[in-house]
Amino acid sequence: MKASRFFVSTLKEAPADAEVASHRLMTRAGMIKKLGTGIYTYMPMGLRVIRKVEAIVREEMDRAGAVELTMPVVQPAELWQETGRFEKMGPELLRIQDRHERDFVIQPTSEEVVTDIARQEFRSYKQLPKNFYQIQTKFRDERRPRFGLMRGREFIMKDAYSFDRNLEGAKASYQNMAQAYRRIFDRFGLTYRAVAADSGAIGGDLSEEFQVIAATGEDAIVYCADSDYAANMEKAEALAPTAARPAPAKALEKTPTPGKSTCADVAELLGMPLSSTVKSLVLATDKLDAKGEIVGSQVWLLLLRGDHDMNEIKVSKLPGLDQGFRFATTAEIDDHFGCKPGYLGPLNLKKPVKLVADREVAVMADWTTGANEVDFHMTGVNWSRDLPEPELVADIRNVVAGDLSPDGKGTLAIERGIEVGHVFVLGTKYSKDMNATFLDEGGKPQFLEMGCYGIGITRLPAAAIEQNHDERGIIWPEAIAPFVVVVCPIGMDRSADVKTAAEALYDQLKAAGVDVLLDDRGERPGAMFADWELIGVPHRIVISDRGLKEGQLEYQHRRDTEATKVPAGAAAEFILSRLGQ
């Protein structure tokens, strides 16, 4: 491509609303242009990146045996009503009416439509397994779209859906996709982790997120440096401590802690480690009658070590809390504890509560907790002696760095990631809602076992940039760079030698199948170099009159601190030798 035939448009200033590097750099590099909140035009320079992402995804999906189709952007509400999502989904589902006032949605995803196709198409087990995918425009009316393509409203997603005869088959399809995803993310040339994620009602290891590692990532990722273990924060298990509970060494005491309503403040005041304090979280569950009216409530007390945080997903799976819970009201707290929050604890309750102790709390001795009296805490608290052993001990906290890895092979570390892919076994959730069946070998109808697999096509470039940039601009991995090589002639309009050499090199590289751009715009060297460093083309060759007189061109990789002189005659071979390294 010659720059004069392409469209290069860079900006000195980033937009005021650009909070992260990828948003700033993609805008400045002329890759995206904001049309509305969370809605962007993919400008020519950005679209090249997106197309390369798409091509890699498509190749690997095809290789994995998935079959491409394209489902409509505008989808009739009827199907979404069959699964209840038309009502259940919040305003992020963009609902519209056509000229006849019939309801439609703009697809945020396509489980309903693909399940509708499946129930029409799959008559026999002989047609299974099958995996359909599409690379298509999606819309989610996010409440707070931000970070450019990272959390936009309109975006491009690759979504795939597998259909199997049974859960075993679904798991095999899932593993096949998970493998394809590894190949895809390997090819992108990004540092990423496939992390175990919560798979909801299905259970088991049937959900993984693909996270591009970046300091600005919205997600916390847990991994073990000494093993393959990796999970997202929701999923990562905190093992039960191996050490036994120490014997009580202190007496139970009511200690004044005036105005100290947090564990941290209490620990500081009393000169003890935060890890010897226990915090109280009060939840409630409601009992409903057949009409959905609340007919009774239950208050729960969760005990966590002062330096630990509650993990909502883990809590939501506890027996008794797995049908939904809420934080207790002030009235409920007062009713059961006789005290306001900040000084709550498991001793001296006014009314009984259901108690859940985190695994760590269950093995503590001589701990400190609220006294259920304002400005007082209990110290030297011990299980069995001062209160009964906990009814329920469970993992209800987020892991922290240094925790033992669940696979027993070392300790856990935590880093930040950007979710760019997700693979998931859905089971029969959608096929049951939509009565999507096939006939098994005995001729009996069975619900299709499904899986779904997403990649955020337009989020990927943003994640790549968060991971790969410096103060001058983007540093693209070769596989998804808008151009792989840029040839920068200096004074092409004045020097016939420069022009000839530049065009010859450009032709040579093109003939070798290299995605090369010749910058024939006639910009001055400073502006030209700044443009390509901002845009982030990995390989640059500078051709100047002075260099040519010495028979030299200058090569520089975007990560190099300085240029390498290359004999003019061997420039093409030199570049080819650098590609793919």
Next chain:
Amino acid sequence: MKASRFFVSTLKEAPADAEVASHRLMTRAGMIKKLGTGIYTYMPMGLRVIRKVEAIVREEMDRAGAVELTMPVVQPAELWQETGRFEKMGPELLRIQDRHERDFVIQPTSEEVVTDIARQEFRSYKQLPKNFYQIQTKFRDERRPRFGLMRGREFIMKDAYSFDRNLEGAKASYQNMAQAYRRIFDRFGLTYRAVAADSGAIGGDLSEEFQVIAATGEDAIVYCADSDYAANMEKAEALAPTAARPAPAKALEKTPTPGKSTCADVAELLGMPLSSTVKSLVLATDKLDAKGEIVGSQVWLLLLRGDHDMNEIKVSKLPGLDQGFRFATTAEIDDHFGCKPGYLGPLNLKKPVKLVADREVAVMADWTTGANEVDFHMTGVNWSRDLPEPELVADIRNVVAGDLSPDGKGTLAIERGIEVGHVFVLGTKYSKDMNATFLDEGGKPQFLEMGCYGIGITRLPAAAIEQNHDERGIIWPEAIAPFVVVVCPIGMDRSADVKTAAEALYDQLKAAGVDVLLDDRGERPGAMFADWELIGVPHRIVISDRGLKEGQLEYQHRRDTEATKVPAGAAAEFILSRLGQ
């Protein structure tokens, strides 16, 4: 591709609402699946065709120097309000509100957004000319979606927009695109015509439609078999007759024509050719004051030969009618003619009207027309003698077969076409509405001169089928066939020889870069052949045990009436020699 890894799904029956061949065949061949009225999933077999259409279009757009970008599907209403189209467009513009009740539209086309980009990006004449294109999902909420992909609501369109410094430049950009379109449609392998179309306010030869010729086409196309002349019906000029008007030979007479209110009935009753009758069309124009209130009206009488039809586009360009017109009301007709429609004519008017005679009518002698009295016509009417020469003589009719070609090189013929492309000079319509300017060489702001260029990507396959099918199914041109060659082994599961030969041939063809499918589904021959004839793969090779024993395979092109025996060892070369013919 192997069929077992792909998705082949054919139907015996076409859907009840499928009125045209392409709709029936695409549905039966498993290429599209209806999701809602005018909304279709592109199933794997159909998507392959669409992707091939896209690839050809993209290649030729790039070759022509256009630059690809992608504009959002969901577009803020503000831009559409700037051009007034948000209000002016009818309900085919799908309007939506987001969660904050802000107005948006689903793009039916993207002039507003691209002009918004242009006004931000183009600062200097040095950046021009430039042409941006996209291949993107569109939505038009058609009142009567029908014919499958031919007139759907959601569809894929390639839309390109050129920006130039002046009209001369815009014309050059237009010619460049028109040429690219010819290359594109040549490559599709379809019989088509580029026909001159009306270019509205711009004038000149600055609009062409690309029409795929098909008996079921919605458009009438006019062409000259002896020259390059081709135009759509709206545009095609009817030349002024070369012969002079004959001298009057008959006396003016009021002739009873009881109950005969059409020219055809009158001609039959009086035993004269239809071409000697003249029909009266009564139009009206309104005079508006500054507030848009009607302050007066003018009635027009248009005279056309009895066998000719009025051309609305031509009429809408006449001086006095070019600001809009309507058909006259019954009251206005009665007021001016003193008679009801069916017997109207230019003689014996109650009040004067503005008279326009078609060029053919102006040279007629002894003609017959309504007497402005029920059940009577005037015969032997002659200009000058019986009524004044017409104030305005103009071309206001549709041409008919046999008319002289406007280029003077023969006579006109008429055929049916399906519009699949349109190139058009827009001028400054959008740039003025949206104040999109650039600085010219003198540093003065000038409005961008624009052109727009569309191809109906998803309509094209439907048009191709209307032109190329038989009673057994589709006959794809090679360039856009879902697969170019299908290898059909008979009894692959029983015969190791057949399996080996089929896979060897498949591998050979694949290695040669042929888009080949191996039907390894194990269907019986009859069902297998019927599937591929329905789907319309151009080249088929059948491999059977019996044939192999004789060292023969059977080749058949989809258009061949019978198979050709080919030596098994030379099958690949044979097929390769048949490709692209």
